[in-house]
Structures are given as C-alpha cells and as structure tokens.
Amino acid sequence: MPIIQPFRRILFAALLFAGCEQSTKQNETTTAGAADSANAAKWWKEAIIYQIYPRSFKDSDGDGVGDLKGIISKLDYIQSLGVTAVWLNPIYSSPNDDNGYDISDYRNIMKEFGTMEDFDVLLKGLHDRKIKLIMDLVVNHSSDEHEWFKQSRSSRTNQYRNYYHWWEAERGKPNYRYSLFDVNHDAWKYDSLTNSYYLHYFSRKQPDLNWENPALRKEVYGIMQFWANKGIDGFRLDAFGFAAKDTTFPAFPKGYEKNFMAYYSMVPGIHDYLKEMHREVFSKYDVMSVAEGAGNSFEDAHNLVDASRKELHMAYAFEGVDIARAEGYSIPHFKKVFSKWDSAFAKEGWISVFLANHDQARMVSRYGNDSEAYRDLSAKMLNTFILSMRGTPYLYNGDELAMTNAGFTSINDYRDMATLNEYKNQVNQKADIAAYLRKLQFECRDNGRTPFQWDASAQAGFSTGKPWINVNRNYTRINAATQEKDPNSVLNYFRKMVALRKANPVLTYGKYSLVDPEHTTVYAYTREWKGEKLLVLLNFSDKPATVKTGYALDKARVLIQNYPTSSGEQLRPYEAVIYKL
Ligand code: GLC
Numbered sequence: 001m002p003i004i005q006p007f008r009r010i011l012f013a014a015l016l017f018a019g020c021e022q023s024t025k026q027n028e029t030t031t032a033g034a035a036d037s038a039n040a041a042k043w044w045k046e047a048i049i050y051q052i053y054p055r056s057f058k059d060s061d062g063d064g065v066g067d068l069k070g071i072i073s074k075l076d077y078i079q080s081l082g083v084t085a086v087w088l089n090p091i092y093s094s095p096n097d098d099n100g101y102d103i104s105d106y107r108n109i110m111k112e113f114g115t116m117e118d119f120d121v122l123l124k125g126l127h128d129r130k131i132k133l134i135m136d137l138v139v140n141h142s143s144d145e146h147e148w149f150k151q152s153r154s155s156r157t158n159q160y161r162n163y164y165h166w167w168e169a170e171r172g173k174p175n176y177r178y179s180l181f182d183v184n185h186d187a188w189k190y191d192s193l194t195n196s197y198y199l200h201y202f203s204r205k206q207p208d209l210n211w212e213n214p215a216l217r218k219e220v221y222g223i224m225q226f227w228a229n230k231g232i233d234g235f236r237l238d239a240f241g242f243a244a245k246d247t248t249f250p251a252f253p254k255g256y257e258k259n260f261m262a263y264y265s266m267v268p269g270i271h272d273y274l275k276e277m278h279r280e281v282f283s284k285y286d287v288m289s290v291a292e293g294a295g296n297s298f299e300d301a302h303n304l305v306d307a308s309r310k311e312l313h314m315a316y317a318f319e320g321v322d323i324a325r326a327e328g329y330s331i332p333h334f335k336k337v338f339s340k341w342d343s344a345f346a347k348e349g350w351i352s353v354f355l356a357n358h359d360q361a362r363m364v365s366r367y368g369n370d371s372e373a374y375r376d377l378s379a380k381m382l383n384t385f386i387l388s389m390r391g392t393p394y395l396y397n398g399d400e401l402a403m404t405n406a407g408f409t410s411i412n413d414y415r416d417m418a419t420l421n422e423y424k425n426q427v428n429q430k431a432d433i434a435a436y437l438r439k440l441q442f443e444c445r446d447n448g449r450t451p452f453q454w455d456a457s458a459q460a461g462f463s464t465g466k467p468w469i470n471v472n473r474n475y476t477r478i479n480a481a482t483q484e485k486d487p488n489s490v491l492n493y494f495r496k497m498v499a500l501r502k503a504n505p506v507l508t509y510g511k512y513s514l515v516d517p518e519h520t521t522v523y524a525y526t527r528e529w530k531g532e533k534l535l536v537l538l539n540f541s542d543k544p545a546t547v548k549t550g551y552a553l554d555k556a557r558v559l560i561q562n563y564p565t566s567s568g569e570q571l572r573p574y575e576a577v578i579y580k581l
Contacts, residue, residue, distance in 0.1 A: 042313075087136070123230065141202055142209055156194050169190065174249050292316070350392070355367050376490050380497075395494075456482065522547040
C-alpha cells in the first residue's frame with residue numbers, strides 16, 4: 001500500500017484560517033483602504049507566520065526535548081526575524097504517540113514542555129514584542145489516554161461512550177476504513193472490554209472524536225474559549241476536514257483508500273459544525289483558526305473560507321507542497337499550481353502560501369538545491385517566493401537558515417510513529433526496504449524535525465543533553481550564530497525580505513500576474529496595487545536563464561536581490577530579484 005503519498009496529501013493538503021469578523025481587540029492595525037470587501041484589510045492577511053516545532057526548537061533543561069522555556073529564551077531571536085505571528089505545534093498534555101497530536105488534556109501543558117506559568121510568560125513575551133500566537137487544536141481525535149476515552153471505553157452505557165465512534169462486535173465487522181498511521185492501515189481497533197471496535201483514522205492511540213454528538217462539540221468550544229480567554233490569537237484546526245462522518249459507516253468501493261480524501265473529507269455536517277464554532281468562538285474573539293483540509297475542490301475551499309459564510313478565513317492548499325519529487329519536479333507545473341490557486345481566490349476568500357511545515361521534509365532539499373554551491377542561493381530564492389506571493393506566508397523554523405534534510409540512513413534514526421509503522425508494514429509485505437529508506441531520505445517528515453541549529457557547539461546548541469532525534473551533521477556549517485555575523489547569510493536575507501513585505505502592502509494585497517508564463521525555469525510575476533507595481537524574477541534552476549519581461553529593467557529600482565548585482569533579464573542559477581517598476 002503506497003502510504004506515504006496519500007498520507008502527505010491529507011496532512012499537507014490544506015490548511016484553513018478562520019477568525020471572527022467582529023474584532024474585539026482594540027490594538028489591531030491593518031493597512032487601510034484595501035480594495036473591496038473580499039480584499040478588506042485584516043491582520044491575519046498581513047501576518048507573516050513563523051511556525052515553531054517546540055520539541056525541536058530549544059531545550060532549556062537538558063532532557064533532549066525542546067520546551068517552552070527554551071522558546072522564551074529565544075524570543076528576541078524570533079522578534080529579530082520580523083515575523084508577526086508564531087504558530088506553535090501542540091504543547092498540551094500528551095503521551096506523545098504522535099508528538100503531541102494525541103492530546104490527553106486540552107487544558108494543560110505537556111510535562112516535557114513545561115507548565116501553564118511558562119505558557120503565560122511565553123504568551124506575554126510574544127505580545128510584548130507585538131507577535132501573535134496561534135495554537136494547534138487537535139480535535140478530530142484525542143489521545144486514548146484522554147479521560148473521555150478512558151470513560152468511553154469502560155462501558156457501553158458510560159456517558160462519554162458517544163464521544164467516540166464505536167461499533168458493537170455482534171453487528172459483525174464494520175466496513176473497512178483506511179487508517180493513515182496504523183501498521184495494517186485498518187482504522188477499526190477491536191477492544192475486548194466492551195466487545196466493540198473503535199475508529200481511528202490516525203494511530204490506534206488517536207481515536208476519532210464523534211462530532212455528530214452535540215455534547216462533544218460543546219466541550220471543544222469550551223476548550224477553545226479557555227485558550228481564547230487566555231488571549232491567544234488563533235487556532236490551527238488539525239485534520240478538521242475529517243471531523244464529520246456518516247456514522248452508519250457504509251461500505252466504500254474497493255480500493256477507495258487510494259483516493260480516501262474524497263470519502264473522508266468534507267462529509268455533510270462539516271459546514272454546520274463550522275458555523276456553530278463560528279457562533280460559539282470566532283464571533284466572540286478576535287482569533288483566526290487554521291484547519292487542515294481545503295476540501296477536494298476550489299468550491300469546497302470557497303465554501304469553507306468565504307467571509308459571508310461565517311466559517312473559516314483562509315485556505316491552506318497543499319497541492320503546492322505535493323509537487324516535489326526526489327528525481328526533480330516540473331517548474332511549469334509548480335507555476336501552474338500556485339497561479340491557479342491565486343486566481344481561484346483573487347476575488348473572494350484568502351489563501352496561505354508555504355513550502356514546508358512539520359509534516360514535510362526540508363524546503364531547500366525538496367524545492368531548492370541543498371548542494372554546497374546552491375543551498376544558500378536557492379533558499380533565499382524560495383523565501384523570496386513565499387514572501388512575495390499573494391496570501392499569508394508561513395515560514396517553518398530552520399528554513400530561515402536553509403536547514404536541510406537529515407541524511408538519515410538507518411530506520412533507527414527515525415522517530416516518527418507513522419514512519420516506523422509504515423516501515424513494519426513494508427517489512428511485512430516483503431517490500432524493497434532499501435528503496436523505502438531512500439524514499440524516507442527525501443520525504444520523511446522527520447527531516448524537518450531535527451533540532452534547530454543555533455550554533456557550532458555540541459548538539460548545535462539545541463540541548464546540553466542527548467536530543468530526542470539526532471542533530472543534522474551539517475550544524476557546524478549551517479547555524480544561526482554563524483549566519484548572524486554574515487550580512488549576506490540566508491538568515492539576514494530572510495530578515496530583509498520580511499521587512500520588504502511589511503513595508504510594501506502591494507506584496508500582501510496586490511494583484512498577481514504571471515510574466516513570461518511559458519518560461520520553463522523562471523517564475524516571474526508582477527504584483528500591482530494602488531498604482532504601484534513590483535516585478536519578481538525567480539530562477540528555479542541551476543542553469544542561467546533569460547526571461548522576457550517586457551519592462552525596461554535598467555530604469556527599474558532593485559528592492560532586493562540574492563546576488564550582489566543584477567543583470568536585468570539575464571538570470572544566474574537560482575537568482576531572485578524584485579524590481580519596483
Ligand atoms: C496533522 C498534523 C500531523 C499529525 C496528524 C494527526 O496532519 O499536521 O502532524 O500527525 O494531523 O494528528
């Protein structure tokens with residue numbers, strides 16, 4: 001069973017931002033006068049979001065696991081990037097089957113990460129620096145160690161029984177459901193305690209919550225209000241596209257798992273739940289929420305994010321991050337995908353732009369060129385791309401340094417439960433294990449989870465202990481401390497590019513139009529707003545290229561460039577340049 005691709009498709013298939021229309025906070029400033037209502041100025045459209053994977057960011061107590069105090073110690077660094085919001089992966093109590101995506105208490109902090117007091121200090125530290133905080137909310141499923149599940153499995157008549165999906169064994173085996181993470185890909189787990197099966201689209205330790213039960217939904221809104229009352233600024237709704245289910249669990253056609261998104265995502269009921277969530281949470285607080293899953297079509301995505309529907313705010317389409325292939329990818333296809341998503345949301349709705357997150361291997365290894373010769377140039381080029389597109393940019397921690405894939409060669413180096421389960425599955429099937437390991441080297445999400453490379457000291461300055469996952473061996477060459485000192489580093493370029501986006505609202509709101517659309521290696525486009533026009537030229541290849549812009553570039557002003565000089569339409573390998581026309 002080809003797990004990796006479908007797995008990546010959902011995980012990375014869409015994120016959605018939601019927030020309320022009626023701001024309750026007084027301190028919001030947005031760029032005034034953004035065109036029509038669809039393009040109305042909103043802080044979350046202007047946000048530049050930096051994603052922190054807490055487990056791997058900075059360890060303060062030497063246990064080898066990143067923590068909140070570690071993040072607090074790096075607040076000045078985060079501020080120095082110029083980013084305006086931080087998205088934190090889950091930090092709630094969890095037995096860590098799936099690194100926090102299996103929550104056992106939604107109102108508490110994971111022991112390894114610290115305490116609620118640490119959280120309060122972190123939130124204040126961010127807000128003092130005018131940085132917003134977006135929290136992950138994992139409510140398609142909980143941990144099997146959550147009190148709800150413990151109660152639920154204890155008896156068929158327990159009041160929490162219907163918080164989850166159960167199927168009594170005397171009705172026979174339930175119809176097959178594909179599990180993304182299970183070693184056998186079977187989403188039904190038999191539990192002898194009550195002679196029933198429970199449903200888990202992800203691992204056995206991640207039972208799916210029953211969104212069809214109003215009592216469960218009320219609990220979730222209560223949790224969201226708890227965090228919103230603490231003053232957080234947004235939620236990312238993890239795997240939310242899967243929440244609604246047809247609880248009769250009808251048979252799906254044989255082989256449906258190859259296209260399981262069509263069966264699992266956007267099941268009727270989902271929009272009702274989102275409207276209810278909007279009423280209960282988003283209409284009362286100035287929070288945006290980010291949910292994975294833009295559905296299966298532009299229509300689905302619009303139905304989720306169009307402002308008038310009062311559901312979510314922003315689509316996070318994963319088609320763009322699914323393009324990379326170990327053997328290389330088609331740049332025309334890449335251009336087409338990003339252009340098509342832009343045009344589908346040009347008038348209504350809003351999207352996010354990203355090339356990596358904690359579920360992806362490293363951006364520069366997948367979309368750029370991580371060789372010594374081109375790593376820095378191509379990372380700068382990719383960061384220019386993300387930060388010059390229309391839509392809210394998401395930057396994954398470490399990509400501001402051009403951190404690369406881990407280069408792990410043994411299955412023992414990997415920690416991701418989904419990967420280890422799939423490895424067992426491949427072994428059971430007597431598959432080509434060497435080929436599977438090569439595949440992991442390119443695309444396993446652990447590549448993006450190695451410790452943040454702070455400096456050239458032991459363990460890259462991440463921890464004084466043994467990190468939970470090995471540090472990338474290239475940390476002595478690629479690290480923040482070295483790049484701080486170099487004005488031409490990827491890090492300092494990143495800061496310049498962030499500052500450029502903030503200083504030029506045309507990069508947030510401006511109309512996007514392709515230039516020289518047929519070019520096979522150069523991605524060129526203009527951004528235009530209120531009489532201003534910028535031209536972005538990006539050479540996505542390691543070969544020089546000539547682009548036909550139709551503009552007199554000798555008369556245009558260079559705003560940023562990743563080579564010391566620019567020569568107009570002649571682009572060097574991985575050259576990136578933005579002109580003001
Ligand atoms: C989302 C998360 C991923 C997690 C999965 C199950 O896709 O991004 O990291 O494993 O949900 O919660």
